[in-house]
Amino acid sequence: MPDPASVAKKIHVPSYSEVLQRIKNRYPHNVSTYERERRSIELVKDVIVGKTEPVVQLRALLRGLHPFYRRLLSISFDLEQLEEDMECVMKARALAQRLWESYRYALLAAESEREARAIGREARGRMMSQLKKCSRGLERIREAVKFLAGLPGIDVSKDIVIVAGPPNAGKSTFISTISRARPEIAPYPFTTKNVIVGHADFEGSEVQVIDTPGLLDRDPSEMNEVELRALAALEELPGAVIFLVDPSPEATMPISSQVSLLNRVRSILGQGRPIVVAINKVDYVEPYRVSQAEDELKRAGISEPLKISAKERAACMEALRLAIKGLSQKSDS
Numbered sequence: 393m394p395d396p397a398s399v400a401k402k403i404h405v406p407s408y409s410e411v412l413q414r415i416k417n418r419y420p421h422n423v424s425t426y427e428r429e430r431r432s433i434e435l436v437k438d439v440i441v442g443k444t445e446p447v448v449q450l451r452a453l454l455r456g457l458h459p460f461y462r463r464l465l466s467i468s469f470d471l472e473q474l475e476e477d478m479e480c481v482m483k484a485r486a487l488a489q490r491l492w493e494s495y496r497y498a499l500l501a502a503e504s505e506r507e508a509r510a511i512g513r514e515a516r517g518r519m520m521s522q523l524k525k526c527s528r529g530l531e532r533i534r535e536a537v538k539f540l541a542g543l544p545g546i547d548v549s550k551d552i553v554i555v556a557g558p559p560n561a562g563k564s565t566f567i568s569t570i571s572r573a574r575p576e577i578a579p580y581p582f583t584t585k586n587v588i589v590g591h592a593d594f595e596g597s598e599v600q601v602i603d604t605p606g607l608l609d610r611d612p613s614e615m616n617e618v619e620l621r622a623l624a625a626l627e628e629l630p631g632a633v634i635f636l637v638d639p640s641p642e643a644t645m646p647i648s649s650q651v652s653l654l655n656r657v658r659s660i661l662g663q664g665r666p667i668v669v670a671i672n673k674v675d676y677v678e679p680y681r682v683s684q685a686e687d688e689l690k691r692a693g694i695s696e697p698l699k700i701s702a703k704e705r706a707a708c709m710e711a712l713r714l715a716i717k718g719l720s721q722k723s724d725s
């Protein structure tokens with residue numbers, strides 16, 4: 393399946409005024425009235441059909457969109473509205489074609505120049521007024537294409553390791569330590585607002601490591617758009633998960649809530665997908681806090697969490713190794 397971002401980057405959907413601009417001043421001169429009207433109706437039809445061709449491409453792209461991308465799109469856009477908007481453009485295309493067929497015959501039967509001009513005016517007016525009905529829709533479609541062009545290029549047929557956890561736990565630090573991606577890192581929650589893909593070398597092959605926004609321990613119905621993107625990655629992408637626990641005093645939520653969040657993630661993954669749990673920031677967090685986190689995790693059935701610093705490559709690579717090992721064990725069984 394093609395990467396939707398690279399397809400979307402080649403789709404240029406015009407605004408209504410761009411279509412108008414394309415037609416303006418292009419009506420032929422120095423020809424008979426009849427010929428001028430015929431050609432100008434044809435011109436309007438050709439421009440409408442030609443300029444809206446990218447919407448046809450967009451529809452095809454959306455039809456083949458992987459559920460993960462569809463979810464991301466649906467978080468930011470009303471998909472039903474988008475369908476209606478594309479439908480409106482399809483109608484304008486079909487009408488332009490149909491009107492061209494009928495008005496060119498009407499022109500043949502015109503009995504005067506005046507009548508020919510009236511026929512031309514009416515044909516062009518009807519074609520353009522249908523497209524004008526889509527002008528707001530075209531703006532929404534353009535926004536959607538821009539959004540699609542910015543989506544991460546993830547190959548779902550290759551190994552994927554998703555890094556998840558509460559806000560500010562060190563997910564982006566982890567990703568930047570093990571991959572070539574350079575996500576924004578900052579000491580406050582919800583720095584990462586989108587799903588980001590990085591590529592890490594692991595034993596001679598490339599693994600896709602996915603940075604996700606932070607999750608709070610709450611029901612999807614209460615989640616904001618940023619959290620919903622993380623949820624979409626966990627629910628719709630295949631692969632393993634590395635879950636980071638934040639034992640630091642600045643953590644956005646107490647360890648008990650982080651464990652409850654971990655349990656939610658585990659139930660999303662079910663039996664089929666491996667999860668590696670790592671207590672992060674052990675390079676500076678006081679040992680008693682790390683032990684408290686270990687105890688809480690033990691009570692939730694996680695007996696041997698990793699203890700890592702997302703700033704240290706060796707520790708992060710160990711987490712990655714275990715996640716990938718989990719993946720290959722699942723595929724063997």
Ligand SMILES: Nc1nc2c(ncn2[C@@H]2O[C@H](COP(=O)(O)OP(=O)(O)OP(=O)(O)O)[C@@H](O)[C@H]2O)c(=O)[nH]1
Binds near residue numbers: 561564576579580674
């Ligand atoms: N000392 C130390 N600081 C860390 C470690 N991991 C993360 N940090 C710091 O913690 C803060 C948050 O790190 P991020 O990597 O942005 O955390 P995040 O989980 O991606 O945060 P969101 O995107 O907001 O959910 C930054 O100031 C990091 O420098 C670690 O292992 N050791």
Ligand SMILES: [Mg+2]
Binds near residue numbers: 565576584603
């Ligand atoms: Mg982040």
